[in-house]
Amino acid sequence: MSVRAVEFEPTFEGWQAAARALLREGVPPADVRWRETASGAQPSLIADATAPSSGAVRVPRRFLDLARRAAAAPDPARWQILYETLWRLVHENHDLLNDARDPGVRRLSALAKQESEGEPEGEGAARLVPAGAGLAELRGAAASCTGCDLYRHATQTVFGRGPADARIVLVGEQPGDQEDLKGAPFVGPAGEVFDRALADVGLERERLYVTNAVKHFKFEERGKRRIHQTPRANELAACRPWLDAELAAIKPEILVCLGATAARAIFGAGFRIMKDRGRFAATRWAPRTIATLHPSAVLRGEDPAQEAKLYQMLVEDLRLVATA
Ligand code: SF4
Structure with a gap:
């Protein structure tokens, strides 16, 4: 062969x-x-x-x-x-x-x-998070975070976006290439899928708070390209205080984990996204917490038929959120 x-x-x-x-x-x-x-x-x-x-x-x-x-x-x-x-x-x-x-x-x-x-890292973000702060103050403090090594190579901190009184918070994994450059979550190719799915179920993005479990883009350079790398457990842990602070400030009614990394961060390491997605459960962050696919998963379907199937799963789960 x-x-x-x-x-x-x-x-x-x-x-x-x-x-x-x-x-x-x-x-x-x-x-x-x-x-x-x-x-x-x-x-x-x-x-x-x-x-x-x-x-x-x-x-x-x-x-x-x-x-x-x-x-x-x-x-x-x-x-x-x-x-x-x-x-x-x-x-x-x-x-x-x-x-x-x-x-x-x-x-x-x-x-x-x-x-x-892991590699030698910073001390985590906990010491940098202002206690009891609102979103604006948190965003300002996160801009200069050095809680782990990821800030060294990324363009900027990509903090969450959305209203402080959002009823629904959605959490992804980490910013991608476009998000890193633009400083906003879900604005690259995955963001386009995300927006389409939200529109299909009648959720208005302006009313949602969207963030990531890790706030700096982790990547590997290959020539001119920057290849996404999955954050390590210690990087997730280092960045976790920012997510906790965002959720404490907003106190959402519904928390949506987009993808396996966010789902495991909220539900625990045993969470299996394809098996356990699409079901509400109470967590300490929100009375109704649910996980679904990350929109980028749709982009990596093996063929158009699989892409359509994955997209439908995402839409099905978001429809539960829209009607809850
Ligand atoms: S990834 Fe999180 S903890 Fe690490 S430097 Fe960025 S904001 Fe700080």
Whole structure:
């Protein structure tokens, strides 16, 4: 078989979707070259491989947990290592991860550890958040945040936008390329999908407060392009005080998590977006909290039919919000 160059969004979800397609076609790891694509988009929200409805290959939950963390490590070889491990789990030994001496398992564990240890970072935003402040003061303070290293390379802090008395708050993951340049959330290609979906369900954006879990764009430079990188757990934690302060100031009736990162930040690490989306639950931030796809997931459908399906899921969930 000839070597297959696979282009994918460099996130766990992007890799997962590509890996699933390769497994379906029976392409062995030695025949794959992983090429990260540039896009200002956020992580895709392809179905969890463990979700019964996804028709996906079943792998141990522990692999998914390790793989998610390994995907956030800075090592460029991580995608290949992930696929090798996945291939072996499916084709050689379902209990492979129990063999702590296996070189492949050790490499995967080392990658996951890199992520959890993280790079040297700031002290988090907590000390910079003015207690009890309103949105305007928070926005001003966040503009000079140095709570983690992400401010060093991004253009500016992209704080939330919308009225202080918004009934509905929507939270995404982090600003993308266009958002970073313009200083506003959801104004790039994903923002166009977002606006279309809002219009389809009759929600007026001017009445919503829209923000992200992380306020600086995290990316990797590839030539002239800036490739989105998923924020690490420690970056999410560093930035969390800003989101908490926004929610405390607004006290929304409805909180909508757009995408897996925001959903896990609010509902916990076990949240599976394709399985658990579209249901209201009470959280400490809002009496009605719900998660749906990130609009950028729609842009990464494999074909127009899948894009349409993903878009419909997003619209279905937002319709629940519009009618609540
Ligand atoms: S990502 Fe958040 S915590 Fe990190 S520097 Fe930006 S605003 Fe501060």
